[in-house]
Amino acid sequence: MPSPISTPQARSENAHAKINLYLHVTGRRGDGYHLLDSLVVFAGAHDTLTLGETTAGPTLALGGAFGPTLQAEAASQGKAQAVQENLVIRAARALAPKALGQQGGAAQLRALHLNLAKNLPVASGIGGGSADAAACLRLLARLWGADGARLATIAPTLGADVPVCLQQRAVRMAGIGEHLTPAPAMPPVGMVLANPGVPVSTPAIFKRLKEAAAPFTPPAPPYPSRGWATAGELASWLGQTGNDLQAPAEAEEPAITALLGALSALPGARLARMSGSGATCFALFDDVASAQAALPHLHQEALPGQRRPWQWAGGLFNA
Ligand SMILES: C[C@](O)(CO)[C@H](O)COP(=O)(O)OP(=O)(O)OC[C@H]1O[C@@H](n2ccc(N)nc2=O)[C@H](O)[C@@H]1O
Ligand SMILES: Nc1ncnc2c1ncn2[C@@H]1O[C@H](COP(=O)(O)OP(=O)(O)OP(=O)(O)O)[C@@H](O)[C@H]1O
Numbered sequence: 298m299p300s301p302i303s304t305p306q307a308r309s310e311n312a313h314a315k316i317n318l319y320l321h322v323t324g325r326r327g328d329g330y331h332l333l334d335s336l337v338v339f340a341g342a343h344d345t346l347t348l349g350e351t352t353a354g355p356t357l358a359l360g361g362a363f364g365p366t367l368q369a370e371a372a373s374q375g376k377a378q379a380v381q382e383n384l385v386i387r388a389a390r391a392l393a394p395k396a397l398g399q400q401g402g403a404a405q406l407r408a409l410h411l412n413l414a415k416n417l418p419v420a421s422g423i424g425g426g427s428a429d430a431a432a433c434l435r436l437l438a439r440l441w442g443a444d445g446a447r448l449a450t451i452a453p454t455l456g457a458d459v460p461v462c463l464q465q466r467a468v469r470m471a472g473i474g475e476h477l478t479p480a481p482a483m484p485p486v487g488m489v490l491a492n493p494g495v496p497v498s499t500p501a502i503f504k505r506l507k508e509a510a511a512p513f514t515p516p517a518p519p520y521p522s523r524g525w526a527t528a529g530e531l532a533s534w535l536g537q538t539g540n541d542l543q544a545p546a547e548a549e550e551p552a553i554t555a556l557l558g559a560l561s562a563l564p565g566a567r568l569a570r571m572s573g574s575g576a577t578c579f580a581l582f583d584d585v586a587s588a589q590a591a592l593p594h595l596h597q598e599a600l601p602g603q604r605r606p607w608q609w610a611g612g613l614f615n616a
Contacts, residue, residue, distance in 0.1 A: 307439060308348040312432035313339040313614045314490065314574045315462055315497035316419055318531075321514040324504060325447040330457070330473040331503055334516035336480055336538075338467045340488055340579075341611040344417050346385065346432045348440065349410035354387050358380060366604060370419065384426035384455060385411060390432040391451045395465030396443040405441060413476075418607045420496035422546075422573030427458035432595030434463060440599055453549025454472045464547065466616040484531055486613055487588030491560060491595060492554040494578040494606035505545035514541055532567035535581075539570075546575035552601055553578065559599035565593040577607075583613040 317335045324332035332484030344361065357555040359367050389409060393402030411433065419425055435450045452459040457474035467480040478557070517538045525531035546551045551578050560569035560580040565587040569580040582588040 304507075307437075310346050310432040310436040312344040312346060312417075312424070312428035312462070312577075313341070313343040314577075315428055316340055317422075317540060319517060319535055319559055319570070320540045320542060321538065322541040324513050325507070326473065331506070332472060333470060333474065334427070335470040336467070336517070336520075336535075337461050337463050337470050338480075338483060338524055339408060339561075339614040339615050339616075340419060340490060340609070342423075342490060342609045343614070344429055344432070346429060348436065349412055350408060351410035352407065353507075354409040355381070355386050355406045356410045357386055359415055360412060360538055361416045362420040362543070362605065362607075363417065363419050364413070365413040366395065366419045367415055368603075373406065381412075384430040385413060385433045387591045388430040388451070388455055388459075389437055391433055392437050392441070392443060392448070395447055395451065396441040396543040409437075411493075418492040418494075418577065418604070420498060420577045421492045421577040422497065422499075422571065422606075423490070423577045424573075425463050425576045427456045428462040428465075430455045431459050431462035431465065433492045434459075437535055455487055456525040464616075465614070467613075471516075481520055481522070483613055483615070484525050484527050485584055486528045486531065487582030487585045488611060489554055489566075489580045489582070489588050489592055489595065489612065490559065490572075490577055490607075490609045491579075491600065493550070493556045493574050493600050495550050495552050496604060497546055497550055497575045499574040501549060502542050502545050502590060505549060506542060509545060514539070526532070528567055530583055532581050535568055535570075540572075542574045543571040546571060550576050550616060552576065552599075555601075556599045561589075562596075563594055565591055585610070 321334040393406045428614045437504050451465045453475050543601050566580040571578045589609040
């Protein structure tokens, strides 16, 4: 039998874009973290992490459309080695001693090189570093041997979104992101994703929400036991929900308001909303073909971008 890491496919792992179809902030913990209720799905769009080798590891090479953005961020922080503090490397460092022991872990880390094709915008509300860290855990678990339970204990130590990105399937998320229950099977859905090219900091948006002192929102109603038969049914059910981070994010970045307007105006769009803490927004369509047909109609003035704007059309990722 081939070893689990012997094929080229086994040496790569995709980190799909996390989409919060709705996000209610239901409370706040004593330590300041917010309690959430969110329906999380994953889009076909993804970063890709691939294993390489070195004798000076752990090392990370950044490629893809947004590799230079991450590289520049690291450089602007004035730390020559900041790329090596990327969440991907932090995930590897967290897993190695637990999977292999101190000595074995140190040896394997020295041999570890990772290539990250960063195709998704950075600091954009679609998982980003969390999805990459989760992909790293899944990839290295295959290489080093670690079970799901072990990964599940490490994931929340890396970030609130890492547990959901580890599962990478449709779930209802509660707590600060650690309570995950399977969602009903999703209907066929088309999706347009767009980022206006403005980075948004998650802590800054939660801080704005806190300062606004708005009342917390109750959790969404129970999900229909048979799920939603069509994208239209899903969109109309989502109409009774919202994203509580959208107003503070729009206050921080008016480009989000313009983008939501442009997405709502797309032919066939059933619902337009922001994901996570922004600034990426999504529109739902009846199917992938409708989303792809609508994408060229997206007004480019809605993507002003200090950074590189981004747009994508496709379907959901089903693990
Ligand atoms: C908004 C979401 O994207 C929804 O999926 C996530 O909750 C954010 O997850 P994340 O980016 O992995 O967040 P972390 O890196 O763990 O936290 C960044 C900061 O966001 C705030 N934060 C995050 C998650 C949460 N449930 N409550 C919070 O208040 C905290 O100030 C925290 O210091
Ligand atoms: N692999 C990575 N990809 C993107 N950002 C990373 C990565 N590793 C570390 N970071 C840092 O994390 C910061 C937040 O970016 P990220 O893309 O994770 O945010 P996000 O998309 O808002 O995430 P979330 O949806 O979980 O809130 C970046 O500004 C960057 O400094």
